[in-house]
Amino acid sequence: MSLQTRLAELERKHRQLEDAISQAVASPSSSDLSLAELKRKKLQLKDEIERVRMTMPERTLH
Incomplete structure (x- = not known):
C-alpha cells in the first residue's frame, strides 16, 4: 500500500x-x-496520520 493510499484510508x-x-x-x-x-x-x-505525513517526501512546487 502506498503512503498516499494509507493516508487517505486513515483520514477516512x-x-x-x-x-x-x-x-x-x-x-x-x-x-x-x-x-x-x-x-x-x-x-x-x-497521531498516525501525522507520522505518515512526516514520512512522505515533500512535494516541490513549480
Whole structure:
C-alpha cells in the first residue's frame, strides 16, 4: 500500500470517528466511557496520520 493510499484510508477512518463522536454526543443514551474510547481512537488516528505525513517526501512546487 502506498503512503498516499494509507493516508487517505486513515483520514477516512478519522472522519468516520468524528461522525460517530457527534452522534454519541447528541445521543443521551451514550455512555461517557464509550465517548472517551471514540475520542481516544480518533486521537490515535490523528497521531498516525501525522507520522505518515512526516514520512512522505515533500512535494516541490513549480
